[in-house]
Amino acid sequence: MHRTRLYDAAQLEHIVAGMVRQAAGLLAGRTRVAIVGILRRGAPLADRVHAGLIRDHGLVDCVRLDLRIKRYADDLRLLHPDTQLTENPEHAAIDLEGHTVLVVDDVVYRGHSLLRAVQYLAGKRPAEIRTVLLVDRGVACLPLRTDIAGVRLEVAPRDIIECRVPPYEPHFQIDLLQPA
């Protein structure tokens, strides 16, 4: 694979600052707010959005949690993985009723993880659920709306957008990976 840097850390700080401003707009007037990261890379991104809203937009008392979602395939169904959400026992008791929930992830490819997260969260009776993505590739095959997109990068179907987000990677970057 050939790797090309599309965004470096300094450029992404600007992008995330814009996402935080948009999130502040969506949350205006809301008093019950939850910010939910999709593990793995959605979690540190949710942390960044959360920190920005507290620092610059007066957010207080925000529920902050992460969801673990996996595409799962056992031996018999290798070609047809199911999307599974592993509920954290602590989450079972979390009250999101009447909350505005921001679900944060790095990049949506087909949309299965995001759908699974929305479905789980909708069961907790929030007032509304909004999606926040660092990269929108424009290829989701499920009809989920991106409410806040850092950048839209409709690269060729066979190419890969790799978001590198600390602490999982050393530097905050968006890379394009292309088959050699």
Added chain:
Amino acid sequence: MHRTRLYDAAQLEHIVAGMVRQAAGLLAGRTRVAIVGILRRGAPLADRVHAGLIRDHGLVDCVRLDLRIKRYADDLRLLHPDTQLTENPEHAAIDLEGHTVLVVDDVVYRGHSLLRAVQYLAGKRPAEIRTVLLVDRGVACLPLRTDIAGVRLEVAPRDIIECRVPPYEPHFQIDLLQPA
């Protein structure tokens, strides 16, 4: 309630014709197609889209089914209805793998029924799911994307958009209902 006609049958024929053209664009090159109505009024609308695609755009061999979804509240949870899908036993065996699925409904209010339909259909491993709505009110609190909207009518929150669709009503109309 005060009733105002926003669209009559003749005007809606033009709107539906435009929706059919957009649907034909989404389906270009696809050989496996399913059109799914959400009961009640999504079903005759799905029939209209289906008929238009057959008549004017060469659609053949299309799966055509309807889903029954209800918001359900028993005595104990009156304020928190669940969204239930009653699976038609015939549907359990329907193969949608690799299909492009158009889900059709009249108007989305909060988005729970549409989410439930998408979730059910996603379990059948289609290639993609697209949403087709006669009216997009712009108030959905769930992050579902409207791929094809007949008309966008962002009326005041307390007002009601009523789609009247034969055979459930005598004439095809969109009405605005306002508290007196």
Added chain:
Amino acid sequence: MHRTRLYDAAQLEHIVAGMVRQAAGLLAGRTRVAIVGILRRGAPLADRVHAGLIRDHGLVDCVRLDLRIKRYADDLRLLHPDTQLTENPEHAAIDLEGHTVLVVDDVVYRGHSLLRAVQYLAGKRPAEIRTVLLVDRGVACLPLRTDIAGVRLEVAPRDIIECRVPPYEPHFQIDLLQPA
């Protein structure tokens, strides 16, 4: 004509507050800002956006002006009116270089007035021009983008959306006018 109230003054206060929040988002980090109303009804709407940005979002030192644009037809070209902008002599000297300009109007029908305003303002070398509309009817035949829309109301082609804006009308309202 039959008249139906779609939004009253209290409902519109919420809509305008949302437009102001979105405008604040577009202006974040900008130090040179201009707010331009299109006469007649865009002017008091620009005043409302301007006042909201000063009061709630710390806007200072903003250029504020209005443009007079008319569709003009002399005897020989009755069927082909030209869109004319009457330049206020004071405006000739106004410096918009490097500014972020918000152009405000009540409702776009075909788009000619808005295009004329954008064209005039672009000649003053601003950094960027954004459009702010109380109502987007979705029927513009010129390819102008609505950056901020209060409400999207895609009513039937023969129907009229009438924005009533003080001081031109006694109450702030959006009405639908339909042929009898």
Added chain:
Amino acid sequence: MHRTRLYDAAQLEHIVAGMVRQAAGLLAGRTRVAIVGILRRGAPLADRVHAGLIRDHGLVDCVRLDLRIKRYADDLRLLHPDTQLTENPEHAAIDLEGHTVLVVDDVVYRGHSLLRAVQYLAGKRPAEIRTVLLVDRGVACLPLRTDIAGVRLEVAPRDIIECRVPPYEPHFQIDLLQPA
């Protein structure tokens, strides 16, 4: 500058085919159509859209012309170039009244050329003007709407999207150019 190929000719054939399908949708029911390229690279792209509409969608009797637009700076205004359209004498007599006009270009950067083209064409009293772009970078500072975008590529501000379009370049490609 470091060069990365984002789309090769085979991938772009699919993208252009999708643009042609969308254009066919916009033109449905229209009998008077004009396709206008912006020189240089918009012209061969307009040829491709034109050819696709004739071959696959039954387009006949379409006006086909190209516009030459330049950003012009004389000695005194080097920092403030004007956008000039050089009218082809043959174009002065072209009748676009009542036509649906598709304006085609490769990539919009700030939007000045496209605004100049729309302004010129609007003077010819068409029924509507729609914009068709191979790449939408999402950075236009003028409020022009992209009606049909091949791909959305919001790359970092300092990076360059270079569309390579025969006959101006040997192969049809989209490249990303990054400062070394």
